[in-house]
Amino acid sequence: MRVKVFSAPSMKEALERIKRELGPQAIILKTEEFRNKVEITAATDVDYPPLERSQSNAKGIWDTLDQIREKVDSISQLLSTSPLLSDSPLSKLFLELLGRRIGEEVSLKVVNDLRRDDPPSQGGWEELKGKALSHLSLLLPSEGIRESPKGPTVVALIGPTGVGKTTTASKLAAQFSLLKKKKVALLSIDNFRPAAGEELEEVAQTLDIPFQVTKTPEGMRKTMRDFRDRDFVFVDTAGHSYRDGEQIFELRNFFKHYPPTETHLVLSTTTKPEDNLEAWRRFRSIPIQKLLFTKLDETLSPGGMVEIIVKTKRPVSYLTNGQRIPEDIWEVESRALAEIVMGERTL
Numbered sequence: 001m002r003v004k005v006f007s008a009p010s011m012k013e014a015l016e017r018i019k020r021e022l023g024p025q026a027i028i029l030k031t032e033e034f035r036n037k038v039e040i041t042a043a044t045d046v047d048y049p050p051l052e053r054s055q056s057n058a059k060g061i062w063d064t065l066d067q068i069r070e071k072v073d074s075i076s077q078l079l080s081t082s083p084l085l086s087d088s089p090l091s092k093l094f095l096e097l098l099g100r101r102i103g104e105e106v107s108l109k110v111v112n113d114l115r116r117d118d119p120p121s122q123g124g125w126e127e128l129k130g131k132a133l134s135h136l137s138l139l140l141p142s143e144g145i146r147e148s149p150k151g152p153t154v155v156a157l158i159g160p161t162g163v164g165k166t167t168t169a170s171k172l173a174a175q176f177s178l179l180k181k182k183k184v185a186l187l188s189i190d191n192f193r194p195a196a197g198e199e200l201e202e203v204a205q206t207l208d209i210p211f212q213v214t215k216t217p218e219g220m221r222k223t224m225r226d227f228r229d230r231d232f233v234f235v236d237t238a239g240h241s242y243r244d245g246e247q248i249f250e251l252r253n254f255f256k257h258y259p260p261t262e263t264h265l266v267l268s269t270t271t272k273p274e275d276n277l278e279a280w281r282r283f284r285s286i287p288i289q290k291l292l293f294t295k296l297d298e299t300l301s302p303g304g305m306v307e308i309i310v311k312t313k314r315p316v317s318y319l320t321n322g323q324r325i326p327e328d329i330w331e332v333e334s335r336a337l338a339e340i341v342m343g344e345r346t347l
């Protein structure tokens with residue numbers, strides 16, 4: 001297996017060079033787009049001459065090479081039946097999925113599942129894209145807020161600083177009280193800032209709904225007693241990014257005393273997928289039921305949501321696409337999610 005990185009000003013030129021140098025059997029392992037160039041890592045089944053381990057003491061390099069070989073081998077196994085650089089619609093689809101930032105693993109899975117389709121696709125590009133959409137929608141579960149039959153439904157929003165938790169809590173409170181005519185309360189858990197909850201206080205006043213700030217787990221119990229006649233309580237949480245660890249520990253303490261009905265991890269689509277995955281890892285010591293993605297109006301690549309949805313196996317509750325309260329929040333079905341990540345529709 002021979003692996004090489006190709007750099008060129010455009011995707012087309014890079015692909016042509018790969019075809020020329022590695023032949024049409026080459027497969028693409030990774031694509032990266034920069035401002036003025038693209039970099040494609042490609043591989044072909046032509047073996048390097050065996051490497052002499054005794055020539056070098058750099059054990060780390062050998063280990064790394066072994067890992068790369070293993071990865072390449074497993075990917076090449078997956079792709080063994082048809083070369084991705086052929087002009088087939090499947091290879092075009094693979095590039096399209098990668099270009100939409102859907103991530104290598106999921107893109108490969110979709111393409112390979114479609115390749116194994118029985119009977120195989122005879123149609124052209126449009127048919128294949130339609131199938132990819134159906135396939136993607138199976139990978140992207142969605143579920144809005146479910147009202148619990150007894151007591152208030154308590155919905156907590158957790159996540160990194162600045163992603164839009166407070167704004168989203170306001171939107172939800174407004175939607176549920178004004179449009180759904182539910183009895184709503186707002187609660188802010190914030191034990192860091194002395195003047196916590198000012199934004200929500202204003203929203204609560206405008207909506208004429210109760211609002212409280214809780215700074216201790218014991219306080220939360222009392223607040224929940226006060227809110228027992230409500231249908232929904234939306235819980236905003238706060239903290240400083242550099243103290244995330246501490247914030248998560250504190251939140252766990254709060255939720256141990258009073259577990260929310262649903263906890264949604266709020267993530268911004270303007271954040272890199274790997275950073276969102278890291279946020280998931282940090283926050284997951286708190287039980288998380290759903291994912292909520294914000295700032296779709298500020299990203300050109302909503303496909304970045306796919307990897308984390310697939311990896312966490314959590315449904316998407318809402319998407320938000322602006323700062324307006326309460327308009328810019330949407331409950332979306334799986335099919336619509338797939339269309340959004342494929343650039344076939346916007347919110």
Ligand SMILES: Nc1nc2c(ncn2[C@@H]2O[C@H](COP(=O)(O)OP(=O)(O)O)[C@@H](O)[C@H]2O)c(=O)[nH]1
Pocket residue numbers: 160161162163164165166167168294295296297298320321322323328
């Ligand atoms: N463009 C855009 N901005 C948003 C969206 N949601 C929130 N914001 C903005 O993001 C910033 C941080 O939001 P905030 O709710 O304070 O984040 P928090 O720290 O998670 O509570 C504010 O300026 C919000 O107006 C959205 O969907 N789109």
Ligand SMILES: [Mg+2]
Pocket residue numbers: 165166167237238
């Ligand atoms: Mg906030």
